[in-house]
Amino acid sequence: MPLSLYDTLSREILPVRPMDGETLRFYCCGPTVYGPAHIGNFRTFVMQDVFRRVVEAGGMATRHVRNLTDVDDKTIRRSQEEGRSLAEFTAAWTVRFHADCAALGILPPHVEPSAVAHLPEQIALIERLIEKGHAYRAHDGSVYYDVRSFPGYGKLSRLAEREITTDAPEREQADEYDRHSAADFALWKAARPEDGPNRWPSPWGEGRPGWHIECSAMAMKHLGESFDLHSGGVDLVFPHHENEIAQSEAATGRPFARHWFHVAHLTVEGRKMSKSLGNLHILEDLAARGHRPMELRYVLISGCYRQPLNFTFASLAAARKALARLADWQRRLGGPPDFLLPGEEDFGPFGPVYDALLSDLNTPEALGRLHRIGREVVAAAEGGTLPPQEFETARHGLALVLQCLGLDLSETDTTAPPAPEAPAWVQALAAERLDARRRRDWDEADRLRDQIKEAGWLVRDAPDTSTLEPLGPPIAT
């Protein structure tokens, strides 16, 4: 059974099938590498990752391309502010992005093309559009796409051209002077003084590519003129993806991507994420509050990708508990098997979890089923009512399902959290209490426990010893 997924273009849930019958080729709009990616960015990347894992678990090969936008207004401006070359600046943020993705268990794409490394492809595509009469050169050496030359313009976002032009803000007025229509967008931007050394030669003079053209050029280069699926955050529907379609289909005369997969946005504690609210959280912020990346991943897949998801620190704490439980079950089922054989028939009792994922990537339903089935299976295994062979199937199925969700529980050992060392004086109290406990002086032991608790530490007794752990995640100030 193939994965069914909502398609933004047709507004229908459609099966996702490779058009070549072998490899599912898909493109994801990647990050602009000018700073750390925030949790909203990661919602999209995590969902794209789950998508890929689910497809691959069904035995299908994939070819995953995700670009790096490393030349645009922001990268140019920021790099200059810091006095670094554009290449040096974007390389540093790319390293950071890769590290964050790895922490979140996001599989690296098979190809990760960079925009600056694909200038010839972009220029060639623009030339092709000019030749076909879909683009024109402005006086300053910029090149614009002629939106009116493409009848299908607006089909993805359902925005009539009339709407786009009527209320266009009065920004970039200088450019508008040269544009045939306010809806026309730049394919090539003529160099400006403030761009500094960040300019490249082209048939139209020095400049740099517009934003949208990079994805068209790189997707076509690495996936072909027509491919299976294209993905990004909902905000990219318009104008980015609308423009990509216009550019690509006008140039090739062929359908660009067959399926469009968009991930809804995140709110934070019920409010829109924004710089001014200071809630554009990044992985670093969460770590400072004692949260692991996997906890964020769990939160990010706990809602339907088509619905806005409300991120809260309470849900992060809930995720920690839920992960600990899953890790416990996995341990009690004998731990993950040494190797996994992907295939729908191998999910054993966890088949319904995978079915939920195949049904429009319903991750919350999948998590619900995972908890319900997991509880039953573990109880049966420990109650002795699970035949040995089914025990092995369950163990394997659980691992497969966790792999689809990308939940790596290896770091989730509840008995040994990455707890910071308690201050020496708290440890001294704990040692004192352990003595009292060994003397069976319960009153003294309880008194010391309370004292330690007030200091923010929990005493956890084992038969012959005790350990300390912080009471809840530290609250960032």
Next chain:
RNA sequence: GGCGAGGUCGCCAAGUGGUAAGGCUGGGCUCUGCAAAAGCCCCAUCGCGGGUUCGAUUCCCGCCCUCGCCUCCA
């Protein structure tokens, strides 16, 4: 104004034309010197008003409210 999404237990969040998954929190119990952990159990009639229907949270209409996009923000 245009296009679109949504209002389900204290919080997060699925789902269905026949009386509502799951996680967290909370309450009870088992275990434990106590506590923690673990386990078991309990906890919602689905924004408001109409309509269709044997029956609606699920379909239709109206209203209220929230949110997203409408030129470079995932």
